[in-house]
Amino acid sequence: MKKLTVIMTCFNRKDYTLRCINSLNETAGLLADWRFNYVVVDDNSTDGTEDALVELSAAAGTDICVLKGNGNLFYTGGMRKGIEYAKVHCADSDGYLLANDDVRFDSASVSHMIADMDAAVLVGATKDDDGRFSYGGIRYVKGIKYIPVKPEDDDRTCDTFNANCVLVPGDIFRASPNMDEAYNHSLGDFDYGLQIKRLGYRAEVYRIYAGVCNKNDVRGTWNDTTLPRKLRLAKKEGIKGLPRREWYHFLRKNFGVATAFTRSLTPYIRILLGR
Structure with a gap:
């Protein structure tokens, strides 16, 4: 029996988090020779996420380890905590899936990706509700200028990735460093992928989309050109x-x-x- 460790972080998105894990449990049901366990960092949610995860673990027989944050981990800090735990307590896993809890995974697609895992990091790209590419692989083309890498591309190799759905073979995960402590929220996944590349490992976008995840809204952010x-x-x-x-x-x-x-x-x- 092979083992897959899923690592994710969450904060006050209970419904999304549960939906995400349930969709991955459906994936596990399609893979008779794989056993899933989850490392979920709950960054001090106030919406009952932790209790809901404990209930799900008991009711569905799902192996979920909930790690508690202090509310100031944010994305990269949460993932770093989860990866750190997995490197010690789940060191015998055959694969590690880095996931965002707002992805609605396509169980069949992810099962194919896991079954096809070999010596490369596989990036599961996502689409938005309208079927347009949202997140996936990244290839730098000139300096810091990059283009997205999609499942429909002829060349699906990539330099790094958005870690919404990234399947890392066990040997590569164990050989790679954790996400850099210099980052709190953004850039951590981009930097993580580049670290893996520097070690000589290959990353590519998987041939089919892994699920649905809408792009973050720029309204109200520093990219919102309507703001002063x-x-x-x-x-x-x-x-x-x-x-x-x-x-x-x-x-x-x-x-x-x-x-x-x-x-x-x-x-x-x-x-x-x-x-």
Whole structure:
């Protein structure tokens, strides 16, 4: 019997979290030779998520380990905590699935992806409610400029990924470092994929979509061009924005000092120009 460890983080999205796990349980039902367990980091939710996960674990016989956060982990911090736990307590797993709890997984598609897992990281791309590509693989084409990599592409190799659905073979997971502690919310998954690539491992987008996940709404964020410049700047420097220290660290680590120096200014220019 093979073992798959699913790692996700959540905060006050009880219905989404339960729906996500239930859809993955349906996937497990299609794979007779696989056993699933879940490592879920609940970042101090106040909507009953933790109790609901405990109930689901008992009622459905689902192996769910709930790790408690302090409310300040955010996405990358939560995933980092889950990965850290899995490296110690689930070290014998054959595969690890990094998942976002707002993905509505297609059970058949994910079962095919798991069955086809070999020596490469497989990225399960998602579509939005209208059937358009939303998240998946990333390929850099010139400097920090990148293009999305989709299941319908002829070349599905990628440099990194959005970690909405990423299947990492056991050997690669154990050999790879955790998500960088420099990041709180965004950039952690991009950086994680680039770390895996630097170790010499291959990543590719799987040939069929893994499920549905709508893109994050830019309204009310630092990318919202209808907001005043001063407010956009404040939001950019917030934890869920693009804080300058984290952005500079990402650029310097992955693209070099010269790129970090020049491209770290780009977001400020965008805000100044109203773009």
